[in-house]
Amino acid sequence: MEQFALSNSLDKNQSKELDLTYIFETYYKRIYNYIYYRVNSNEEAEDLTSQVFEKVMLKIATYSKDKANFEVWLFAIARNVINDHFRSLKKHKIFSIDKIKELISKENNPEEIVLTAETNDKLLRALKVLKSKERNIVAFKFGGNLKNKEIAEILNLTESNVGVMLYRIIKKLKVEMEREV
Template sequence: MEQSILSNLDKIEDRERAFSYIFENYSKRVYNYIYYRVNCQYTAEDLMSKIFEKVMLKIDSYSEKKSSFEVWLFTIARNVLNDYFRGLKRHTLFSLDIFKELLSNEPSPEEAILKEEANDKLLKALKVLNKKERNIIALKFGANLKNKEISELLGMTSSNVGIILFRTMKKLKSQMESEGYIDE
């Protein structure tokens, strides 16, 4: 289905149908991948719109001979994220997005505290990982990509991705146990 839609992009109606199909089938996974990396709903939404804008502008450059559509799409997502993080290094401004996020969801005070504590524990544990490990975790669990797709995206072997995921999960578990977040 995907290839037939992408191969007929000459007519405006076909382009609109293709973009609708792409957005409907990939937006949740792209959003999850971004959210795993930035941990802010508003930033994730902004970055997601940039990603799909680039997809629309560059759709003619996609070639199924080079990679699968999914790998192509997540390569764009990874590049947009890298640009975002580079920009953060240049501008370390105080962002109000975190406060908007806290105020907009309005769970009960108990739920908010429990959720915040769990997120803080996970974020603290994730900080022991290097950039490559965090990116692979986000691609695996945020974008729900298979090891083979992650390997194509990052230019690694599939078995290497599996080994890194195994060791990373072991490192996270060990960190969370040492912090007393989970029982050994």
């Protein structure tokens, strides 16, 4: 995805339009999931995701593969959009997984659905004990489906630091969830 090379028979505007379409189709779901994990609202996630792709459209000419790979650049834009959103709300404790049941629960058995809902509720309560940076890392990892290396690039950390942080975060979540039993 570093290059957006298309057929030479296309003019520049057509080529750029197709490249942006490809970017949107390829990354929309992952960007949306990452944002949804952070804002806990379908409508806000949709609005913020559209802001991300608007910024991508306006700033695509400034992208340099020498500075970062495209995915890291894209998620850095998404992170900045979310940070701007939180600043405007003056709330930093919002974290989205409230409707995780929709993402996880595909069981048909009512008992399994209830058990999954209870587990998800425990997870939501456990996530509230995390600091903003920890919630952001969880959102990058599980919402954005990013690798530790990519998270490290976005947050200007080492890959091993991200791995250790994720290990500690998951351990903290597990302890918190077990405490509720």
